[in-house]
Amino acid sequence: MPAFIIQRVLQAIVVMLVVALVAFSLFQYVGDPVQLMMGQFATPEDRIRLTHELGLDQPFWVQFYHFIVNAVHGQFGVSLRIGKPVSVLLAQRIPATLELSFCAALLALIVGIPAGVYAGLRPNSWLARAALSLSLLGVSLPTFLIGILLILVFAVELGWLPAFGRGEVVSLGWWSTGLLTRSGLRSLILPTITLGLFQLTLIMRLVRSEMLEVLRTDYIKFARARGLTDRAVNFGHALKNTLVPVITITGLQLGSIIAFSIITEQVFQWPGMGLLFIQAVSYVDIPVMAAYLCLIAIVFVTINLIVDLLYYVVDPRLRIDRPGSGGH
Amino acid sequence: MTNRLAAALHQSWDSDLAYSFRHSPYAIVAAVVFLLCVGSAVFAPWVAPHNPFNLGLLDLSNSLKPPAWLPGGEAVFPLGTDDQGRDILSTILFGARISLLVGICAVLFSMVLGVSLGLLAGYVGGKTDAFIMRVADVQLSFPAILIALLVDGVARALLPGEHDSMAFYVLVLSIGVSGWVQYARTVRGSTLVEKSKEYVQAARLFGIHPLAIMRRHVLPNVLGPVLVIATIHIATAIITEATLSFLGVGVPPTEPSLGTLIRIGNDFLFSGEWWVTLFPGVALVIMVLAINLLGDWLRDALNPRLRT
Amino acid sequence: MTQALLDVRHLRIEFPTRRGILTAVDDVSFEIAPGEVLGVVGESGAGKSLTGAAIIGLLEPPGRVAAGEILLDGMRIDRLSHDEMRRIRGRRIGAIFQDPLASLDPLYSIGHQLVETIRTHLPLSESAARARAIDLLQEVGIPAAARRIGHYPHQFSGGMRQRVVIALALAAQPRLIIADEPTTALDVSIQSQIITLLKRLCRDHGTAVMLITHDMGVIAETADRVAVMYAGRIVEIGPVSAVIRAPKHPYTIGLMGSIPSLVGDREHLVQIDGSMPRLTAIPAGCPFHPRCSRVFDRCLHERPDLIDAGASRAACWLYAAGDRT
Numbered sequence A: 001m002p003a004f005i006i007q008r009v010l011q012a013i014v015v016m017l018v019v020a021l022v023a024f025s026l027f028q029y030v031g032d033p034v035q036l037m038m039g040q041f042a043t044p045e046d047r048i049r050l051t052h053e054l055g056l057d058q059p060f061w062v063q064f065y066h067f068i069v070n071a072v073h074g075q076f077g078v079s080l081r082i083g084k085p086v087s088v089l090l091a092q093r094i095p096a097t098l099e100l101s102f103c104a105a106l107l108a109l110i111v112g113i114p115a116g117v118y119a120g121l122r123p124n125s126w127l128a129r130a131a132l133s134l135s136l137l138g139v140s141l142p143t144f145l146i147g148i149l150l151i152l153v154f155a156v157e158l159g160w161l162p163a164f165g166r167g168e169v170v171s172l173g174w175w176s177t178g179l180l181t182r183s184g185l186r187s188l189i190l191p192t193i194t195l196g197l198f199q200l201t202l203i204m205r206l207v208r209s210e211m212l213e214v215l216r217t218d219y220i221k222f223a224r225a226r227g228l229t230d231r232a233v234n235f236g237h238a239l240k241n242t243l244v245p246v247i248t249i250t251g252l253q254l255g256s257i258i259a260f261s262i263i264t265e266q267v268f269q270w271p272g273m274g275l276l277f278i279q280a281v282s283y284v285d286i287p288v289m290a291a292y293l294c295l296i297a298i299v300f301v302t303i304n305l306i307v308d309l310l311y312y313v314v315d316p317r318l319r320i321d322r323p324g325s326g327g328h
Numbered sequence B: 001m002t003n004r005l006a007a008a009l010h011q012s013w014d015s016d017l018a019y020s021f022r023h024s025p026y027a028i029v030a031a032v033v034f035l036l037c038v039g040s041a042v043f044a045p046w047v048a049p050h051n052p053f054n055l056g057l058l059d060l061s062n063s064l065k066p067p068a069w070l071p072g073g074e075a076v077f078p079l080g081t082d083d084q085g086r087d088i089l090s091t092i093l094f095g096a097r098i099s100l101l102v103g104i105c106a107v108l109f110s111m112v113l114g115v116s117l118g119l120l121a122g123y124v125g126g127k128t129d130a131f132i133m134r135v136a137d138v139q140l141s142f143p144a145i146l147i148a149l150l151v152d153g154v155a156r157a158l159l160p161g162e163h164d165s166m167a168f169y170v171l172v173l174s175i176g177v178s179g180w181v182q183y184a185r186t187v188r189g190s191t192l193v194e195k196s197k198e199y200v201q202a203a204r205l206f207g208i209h210p211l212a213i214m215r216r217h218v219l220p221n222v223l224g225p226v227l228v229i230a231t232i233h234i235a236t237a238i239i240t241e242a243t244l245s246f247l248g249v250g251v252p253p254t255e256p257s258l259g260t261l262i263r264i265g266n267d268f269l270f271s272g273e274w275w276v277t278l279f280p281g282v283a284l285v286i287m288v289l290a291i292n293l294l295g296d297w298l299r300d301a302l303n304p305r306l307r308t
Numbered sequence C: 001m002t003q004a005l006l007d008v009r010h011l012r013i014e015f016p017t018r019r020g021i022l023t024a025v026d027d028v029s030f031e032i033a034p035g036e037v038l039g040v041v042g043e044s045g046a047g048k049s050l051t052g053a054a055i056i057g058l059l060e061p062p063g064r065v066a067a068g069e070i071l072l073d074g075m076r077i078d079r080l081s082h083d084e085m086r087r088i089r090g091r092r093i094g095a096i097f098q099d100p101l102a103s104l105d106p107l108y109s110i111g112h113q114l115v116e117t118i119r120t121h122l123p124l125s126e127s128a129a130r131a132r133a134i135d136l137l138q139e140v141g142i143p144a145a146a147r148r149i150g151h152y153p154h155q156f157s158g159g160m161r162q163r164v165v166i167a168l169a170l171a172a173q174p175r176l177i178i179a180d181e182p183t184t185a186l187d188v189s190i191q192s193q194i195i196t197l198l199k200r201l202c203r204d205h206g207t208a209v210m211l212i213t214h215d216m217g218v219i220a221e222t223a224d225r226v227a228v229m230y231a232g233r234i235v236e237i238g239p240v241s242a243v244i245r246a247p248k249h250p251y252t253i254g255l256m257g258s259i260p261s262l263v264g265d266r267e268h269l270v271q272i273d274g275s276m277p278r279l280t281a282i283p284a285g286c287p288f289h290p291r292c293s294r295v296f297d298r299c300l301h302e303r304p305d306l307i308d309a310g311a312s313r314a315a316c317w318l319y320a321a322g323d324r325t
Helices: A002-029 A031-037 A042-055 A060-072 A084-123 A124-138 A143-157 A182-215 A220-224 A230-268 A273-283 A286-314 B003-014 B016-022 B025-042 B089-126 B126-140 B146-157 B164-179 B180-196 B198-205 B211-248 B258-267 B277-303 C047-058 C082-088 C110-121 C126-139 C157-169 C187-205 C216-222 C240-246 C250-257 C295-302
Strands: A170-173 A176-177 C007-019 C021-031 C037-041 C064-072 C093-097 C178-179 C207-211 C223-229 C233-239 C307-309 C310-316
Touching: A002 A060, A002 A286, A031 B025, A042 B016, A084 A124, A084 A176, A084 A273, A084 A286, A084 C047, A124 A182, A124 B211, A143 A182, A143 A230, A143 B211, A143 B258, A143 B277, A170 A273, A182 A230, A220 A230, A220 C093, A220 C157, A230 A273, A230 B211, A230 C007, A230 C110, A273 A286, A273 B146, A273 C157, A286 B146, B003 C157, B003 C307, B016 B025, B016 C187, B025 B089, B025 B277, B089 B126, B089 B164, B089 B180, B089 B211, B089 B258, B089 B277, B146 B164, B146 B211, B164 B180, B180 B211, B180 B258, B211 B258, B211 B277, B258 B277, C007 C047, C021 C047, C021 C233, C021 C310, C037 C047, C037 C216, C047 C064, C047 C093, C047 C178, C047 C207, C093 C157, C110 C157, C126 C157, C157 C187, C187 C207, C187 C216, C207 C216, C207 C310, C216 C240, C223 C240, C233 C240, C233 C250
Parallel strands: C037 C207, C037 C223, C093 C178, C178 C207
Antiparallel strands: A170 A176, C007 C021, C007 C064, C223 C233, C233 C310, C307 C310
16 A cells, blocks of 8 residues: 555656756746846846856756755745736735635536436436537537626626626635625636536536446446345445546546636636736746746646545555455 | 449448448538538638738728627628627638637647657557656646646747747647647557557567558557547647637737637627627637537447447 | 246347347247256357346346246246336346456445345345355355455455355345356366356255356256257257257257267267358248258248257257158
8 A cells, every 4th residue: 555655656746846847947948047036126236146146157956956945935036027926926816716716626526426427327318418418518618718608698798797806805814715705706606607617517428428337337237136226226336436437537627627717717807826827928927937837736746646545545456456365 | 443432432331430420410410510610711711701811901990890680780791890890700710710720730740749659659668658658647637728838838938029920830739739648548558459469479570660560550440549539639629729819828819710819809898899709709619519529429439339 | 847937938039220120039938947957058149148138137228028928936027117126136036147357346345245235135134134144155165254254356366256246146045046157257177166056055045047158068067957049049958968968959969069078989079060140140941951961941931949859849840740851
């Protein structure tokens, strides 16, 4: 067991280092690092001092090491566009993105999994067929278009829900939440649906097809041959076997929600990390890009690690891998 | 010669694949729609009622006219005009052209890259295989859009100022790079299976060049699944391009794709000129939906386990 | 005469396909007496497994029972509701399939799967069911049953797994077991152990067995009677000793002649020309006639039913009363 986890953790660290390398290269070779760190108003003396401090006269790997040390401390320099330290900007924006992503993920799971299970158990019912057709539409609609359509219908035409911003937020320490105010909750609705719809569709289709596969296996046939109740067969055996591969893929998908939030935040002008990143790419604001990259990498690597661990917990085949002793 | 062709056509008409196609209304409709899209996009310069990119022809007094069936609309601009006086229908046709072009080129790039790496990994094995698959695993843990954004961002940084003219190539590169893994994995799997078969081992003993072996034995077996992946990938690629353009880091407004058009139109959503963004959006959805339907049908038709 | 446990009458199984309706099993009739072992032997595609599936009610769509009756203890079971059929499965009719690893849910311990089966059919408490499960495991020869009951399927070797499968099939004490190729996926050295086990258990519990296989050796060792199937029909049926030593139908004769023998001399193995017809192209008259060395005119036009021929019955015009032109 430990061997499995250690291998995964090592892989995670390698990935992080690679990403850090890419981010560092961005810093080094694209644009002027000194300027990036200090902003535009540095005096020549400051520049010389910082150049020496940064060790820009040092070999590549030494600089890389410094970069990592800085990164671990959250130092990514100053944003070219806004002029504030990147870490401060990110900290401001994280709650918005995380809240939105969390709600969207919840929506996708709560609706997607039961829908998929139903469609797998009763594939020929009209409900299942309708859901499948709609899901095809869902996969064909780009996220931003969903957002635009929702805005068109619910904000412009009907005027029921706000079309941009987060509404009123309440500060809890350094976190700001929109979940405690009415306007905050109302502002959350359209973006959540926009962000979650694609994932919902994917999860539903995945669960459905896994379920259909599992229902064809020999052990389900044998379970039926033993006269087990429908409930035991469908939910005890089929569902559990379906969920095992679904967990991995779902975990990865949920990670991608955070990436897709970039789009949703752009459509709804939601003040999160994603919007910050997009503005940075347009402006070629390197420090923000590099920081976002590293942050995202941490998030993904962590999610992957958790998913791997979950897999390990759920599937007994991974836990004990030798056949037991005892004759034939 | 024509007899053989006729016989081949007759045989493929009668095959399982063609049968499945003929009996699936979705596939037929999807194929028709898709061909229409491709046709009108390819022949856009001749089919479109106006040329929206000839700056000399534009008249600002035509700007923001509603679709023909609404008050204020004119029949000569059936779907209305945008803020520059360009006919929406024409911009859609030209935009679809760009969207399709980027999508197909990106998929071709992805396919060539992925299939080559998959063949390499599967055939050579050992450390090459391990390395390629590690890279694939790592890349898979990041969503494609992020990778595309990253490549795009880096390219922008490396080519300041020239970005607009290079936008097409950068897009193809970034979308292509983000999608090679699925091909590589499938091809690698098939290669591994074929490699262990006796006739391949015999061929190796005879000294036949590995490339020839891969071309004649492995590739034909892999074609089916790769085709299914590619079809669905075209849809994904088109959506990715549209998303990138919508975010402002894709195709520039000088030669807009459908995504760029939607972005331009988004600004007019609140002032009530909804048609500028909606019609390009609908066109995009129809095109992608048709491709997805075809891909779904193809996948089910080629799946031996679902055959009745 | 005691009533037959299982009575299959004129069973016909059809598959609607785009090329028309395929008849996979055509007018098959046989009986199984309580406690008897009936072997059903034939090549792949002869319809053996389908017949077994139909009896236990697990025929997969689009296949369906198009005609005939299946009676268990004199009661029709081919037209029962889903729930009624479910209650019969496991409790009155059990089944064993070919691949023991695929037959067991990998996510649950074998103890859990046993207890679940027992408690579905018998009103026992959790601990009583568990005790019974341990007894079953011991009966099928799993050493250290009390310790291994919490283990998962992948922790057992192939032969052990099949023993577990047998234990599961017998858990609710059914009176008939349909064993579909139970030893085909096992090592040769283990095959005979499993067969012996099956035979002993069924004798001890008085369970009848429908043993489906393509391996004549297994039949010779285990079965009381044997039915030979060809192209969806039974071509010969009778006591094992009669069918093996004095086969009557030309196909069975060919089958017996093609088995290598360690005793006696056999100069060369018999080979039957041609192969079993595909379901889309079953010949008129007797389906075996294109390959038969003793074919005559009647075989081409009329399809024979099972006709008495000594100790067994064969579907062959050679044994019809009257002239043989």
